[in-house]
Amino acid sequence: MMDGSRRSFLKIGGLSVLGLSGVRVWNVFAATQEAGHEAAAEAAGALQWAMVIDMKKCWDYQEKQPCTDCMTACHGIHNVPEIADPKREIKWLWTDLYQHAFPTEGHEYPPAEAKGKPFLLLCNHCSNPPCVRVCPTQATFKRPEDGVVMMDFHRCIGCRYCMAGCPYGSRSFNWQDPRPFIKELNMQFPTRTKGVVEKCNFCAERLAKNLYPACVEVCKAKALTFGNLGDPTSPVRELLKQHYTIRRKNELGTGPNVYYIV
Amino acid sequence: MKIYDANKIIPGLLILVGLFTFPFLYNIGGAAPAPKPELPKEQKTCVQSLAFMKAGHMQLLNDWRDQVVRQANRVYVGLDGKEFNPSLQNTCMECHTSKVKFCDQCHNYAGVTPYCWDCHIAPKENQ
Numbered sequence: 001m002m003d004g005s006r007r008s009f010l011k012i013g014g015l016s017v018l019g020l021s022g023v024r025v026w027n028v029f030a031a032t033q034e035a036g037h038e039a040a041a042e043a044a045g046a047l048q049w050a051m052v053i054d055m056k057k058c059w060d061y062q063e064k065q066p067c068t069d070c071m072t073a074c075h076g077i078h079n080v081p082e083i084a085d086p087k088r089e090i091k092w093l094w095t096d097l098y099q100h101a102f103p104t105e106g107h108e109y110p111p112a113e114a115k116g117k118p119f120l121l122l123c124n125h126c127s128n129p130p131c132v133r134v135c136p137t138q139a140t141f142k143r144p145e146d147g148v149v150m151m152d153f154h155r156c157i158g159c160r161y162c163m164a165g166c167p168y169g170s171r172s173f174n175w176q177d178p179r180p181f182i183k184e185l186n187m188q189f190p191t192r193t194k195g196v197v198e199k200c201n202f203c204a205e206r207l208a209k210n211l212y213p214a215c216v217e218v219c220k221a222k223a224l225t226f227g228n229l230g231d232p233t234s235p236v237r238e239l240l241k242q243h244y245t246i247r248r249k250n251e252l253g254t255g256p257n258v259y260y261i262v
Numbered sequence: 263m264k265i266y267d268a269n270k271i272i273p274g275l276l277i278l279v280g281l282f283t284f285p286f287l288y289n290i291g292g293a294a295p296a297p298k299p300e301l302p303k304e305q306k307t308c309v310q311s312l313a314f315m316k317a318g319h320m321q322l323l324n325d326w327r328d329q330v331v332r333q334a335n336r337v338y339v340g341l342d343g344k345e346f347n348p349s350l351q352n353t354c355m356e357c358h359t360s361k362v363k364f365c366d367q368c369h370n371y372a373g374v375t376p377y378c379w380d381c382h383i384a385p386k387e388n389q
Contacts, residue, residue, distance in 0.1 A: 188351065193380035193381050
C-alpha cells in the first residue's frame with residue numbers, strides 16, 4: 001500500500017514538473033512571436049522616423065567627384081572625434097562594402113553594380129532594438145514619441161553590452177578622452193567622455209527644431225530621404241512604394257528603419 | 263601616582279596636541295573669504311529666483327537633463343512664465359560667459375568637482 005502511493009506520488013510529481021516547465025517554454029516562444037507582431041503593428045500608425053538611402057544616386061554623384069559631405073557634416077556638428085585606429089575609432093555615419101553591410105543578402109555572385117561598392121551606414125533606429133533590450137541601466141532607449149533610439153550618456157556605464165547586441169556595428173566606445181581628436185568643436189553640442197558608448201542620434205537635437213538630420217540636408221545628390229514611416233503619404237513611404245528596397249540583416253527581426261534602394 | 267618617563271611623555275603629548283590643533287589655531291579670526299561668483303552684467307534675472315538658483319541649481323540641471331534627454335521636452339517655463347531652452351551649454355553659459363569666474367568660484371570653495379564639463383563644453387576661455 002505504502003509502496004504504491006509513493007510510486008504514484010513520484011509519477012504525478014514528475015508529470016507536474018514536466019508540465020510546468022513546458023508552460024514556461026511555451027510562454028517564451030509565444031512572447032517572441034507576439035513581440036514581432038506588436039512592433040509591426042506599432043509602426044503602422046505612430047510616428048517612427050525612417051530613412052531611405054538611394055545608393056545609385058550617391059554613386060552616380062561620386063563618379064563625377066568624390067564626396068563625403070554627409071559624414072563631414074554629421075561628425076562635425078556632433079563633435080565626433082577622428083581616430084584613425086580602427087580598434088578605437090568612433091563612427092556615427094560611415095561607409096562599408098556591400099558584402100560587409102549585407103552579408104546575408106543574396107548569393108556569392110552579386111550584381112556588378114553593388115559588389116565592391118561602398119554603402120552609407122548608420123544606426124538603424126530599429127523598431128525592436130537589441131541594444132535597448134540589453135542595456136542594464138536603460139541608458140539607451142527607444143523614444144516612444146518618434147522611435148529614435150536615443151542614448152543618455154549620463155547613465156551609460158560603458159559596459160558595452162549594447163555593442164555586443166547591435167548586429168550593425170553602429171556603436172562605438174570611447175576608449176580615451178575624445179576631445180584631443182576633435183578638430184573643431186561645435187560649441188552648441190556636447191562631446192562625449194572616456195568610458196561611454198556613442199552612436200547616431202538621428203539628429204534628435206535638430207528634429208526638436210523641426211529640421212531634417214544634417215546628413216539629409218547636406219546631401220547634394222539628394223540620395224537621403226527622411227520621413228515618418230507611419231504616415232502613408234510621407235516621402236519615405238512614397239519611395240518604398242516605388243522601389244524595391246533592402247534592409248540590413250532583415251532576418252534578425254530587429255526591424256531596422258533605414259532602407260536602401262540599390 | 264608616578265608617571266614613568268614623564269619628562270618625555272608630557273612634552274610629547276603637548277607636541278601632539280599642538281600639531282593637531284595647529285590648523286585651527288593658525289586660521290583663527292581669518293576665515294577663508296566667501297566665494298564671489300561673477301554675475302552677468304547684461305541680464306538681471308535668471309531662469310528662477312536667486313535664492314532658488316543658489317540652493318537648487320544642481321537639482322534643476324538634473325531635471326533639465328531628464329526632461330531633454332528622456333522626455334524629449336526642450337521647453338522650460340521659468341520665472342514669470344518665460345520660456346527657456348533647457349541647456350547648460352547653450353542657455354546657462356550664454357549669460358554666465360565664464361566658467362572660471364562663475365561656476366568654479368563656489369565649486370572650488372566647497373571642494374566639489376561636478377563632472378558636467380567632461381562632456382559639456384565650457385566657454386572658450388579654458389581652451
